[in-house]
Amino acid sequence: MMTGYAVAYSFAAFFGTLEAEFGARRGETSLVFSISAFLYFLLGFPAGLIADRIGPRPVVIGGLLLIAAGLVAASQAQSLWQIYAGYGLGVGVGIGLSYVPSVAAVQRWFVRLRGAASGVAIAGIGVGTLIGAPLAHLLIATLGWRQSYLALAAFAVVGAVMAGALIRPAPERYGLTPDGDPPPPSGALAVPAGLALGEAVRSGPFWAIYIGALLLSFGLFVPFVHLAPYAVDVGLGEAFGVLLIVLLGVGSTVGRFLFASLTGRLGRRLSFAAMYLGAAVMLALWTQSTSAPALAMFALLFGAFYGGFVAIAPSLAADYFGGRALGSIIGALYSGVAFGALLGAPAAGFAYDFFGSYGGAILAGAALCLISFVLTLAMPEPARWLAERERAR
Structure with a gap:
């Protein structure tokens, strides 16, 4: 995750x-990032399906x-x-294939400490944000x-080698159980509990998370x-603009651990709601x-x-839907993020091109975060929802 992000x-x-090299406007230049972001969230769904079948x-x-x-x-x-075509498609498809399988793999290995484990793993995104922009700024100035793109390509190859050495599929494939708990007394391999993809997609919590994200x-x-x-x-x-991107990475890394701690006090659903509210306030x-x-x-x-968003979202999905088809479920949830990622930054760029200001686009983003906050507050707690679902069977 650190490498990709x-x-x-x-x-x-x-x-x-x-922008200067190709004489482009801000909206046009923004599309480079947005195409890649659209693809890496959209492709999380098929990547999760594939990883559920062949391993991450x-x-x-x-x-x-x-x-x-x-x-x-x-x-x-x-x-x-x-x-x-090169950056947008290559980076977008590449992150799309690597992100969801990595996140889902961590969720399957932990239950009691799922929030903390997820925060540690996904901190790679924050570290990537922390080092990516200043490294690129230095490379561009010197090379x-x-x-600079070729140097980053070599960095990605090193990341692929490290991922191959470290990533593991579900513990059940090794005859183990999450959290290191003893295996079932019968000695039979455990099957991850939870909902199938179709069951999750037909549920209210799935659509509340999907629309909110x-x-x-x-x-x-x-x-x-x-921001730069x-x-x-x-x-x-x-x-200073590059420094601000570094600070986004610092905040992102710290936020994963802060929200992991917050989930122990408020629970993941309310912590997720707090994240939406905080994002709205900060954008305003x-x-x-x-x-x-x-x-x-x-x-x-x-x-x-x-x-907080990237740390809590997969763990919240695991709370509601279990680990049975978690990769494909997380991928399906993130497919909604793809459309916002595709449209949001270019819309802000074109707003600047036409009106000379980002203000209206940013405030619109803040208003949408408030709607997500309300949707999340309206969701039932996972334990209550699962209990009611069992009683309804």
């Missing part, structure tokens, strides 16, 4: 360079190698549409953007694309932030709420 969120460092390791390795291939292709681009995603990725150019617009400079405050301290605080806090 270091590449994905390094895009902020390339934004101005690509080959799927993750293949995804990371595709990231490398896409970066090599992007390094040779002579027009922006070729960046769309140029084309050679979809609405959140319209505003969620806007800072990762536009925004810093330049308000006179703080390109280097961004529109009023023009000073370095205010933008730094925004980046840290918004990053923390983003980290």
Whole structure:
């Protein structure tokens, strides 16, 4: 996860360079990131299905190698549409294949400490965000953007080798059980408990999570694309813009652990609702932030709420639906995020191109987060919902 998201969120460092190289407007340049984000969330569903059948390791390795291939292709681009094809498709499909299988694998190995384990694993996204943009900024300054893409491709290949060495399928394949509990007395291999994909998709909690994540995603990725150019617009400079992306990564990493702790007090559902509310407030405050301290605080806090989303979402899905088809269920849930990721950042970019301001687009994202907050509050607690479901059988 660190490898894929270091590449994905390094895009902020390339934004101005690509804009100048190809004479593109902000909306057009934003599409590079949005195409990749659309694909990596949309493809989580088939990736989860495949990983449920053959195990996560080959799927993750293949995804990371595709990231490398896409970066090599992007390094040779002579027009922006070729960046769309190389970076957008290669990185998007590659992360799409690697993310959901990695997340689902962790959920299957833990129950009692699922939130903490998920937070540790998904902290790789925060670390990737933390290192990706400054590394790319340094590489671009010393090598140029084309050679920088080749260097990141080599980084992705190293990540593929490490993933092959570390990722494991469900514990039941080894005759083990989650949390290291003793195996069943009969000695028979346990079958992961939970709902089939079709059962989950027909349930109310599935659609509440799906719609909530979809609405959140319209505003969620806007800072990762536009915060660095925004810093330049308000006179703080390109280097400070890259620093803000680093602070998003710091906040994201810390937020995973903070929300993992919060779930122990509030439960995952209410913690998820708090994440939506916090994201809405921070987006609204961004529109009023023009000073370095205010933008730094925004980046840290918004990053923390983003980290809460990626840490809690898969664990919340596991609470409701169990581990039986978790990879495909998480993938199906994330497919909604794909559409918000595709539209949100370009919409903000085109709003800037036409109106000279991001304000309206950012506030619209905040309003959608508030709707997600209300939807999540209306969901039943997982234990109560499962008990009622059993009684209804």
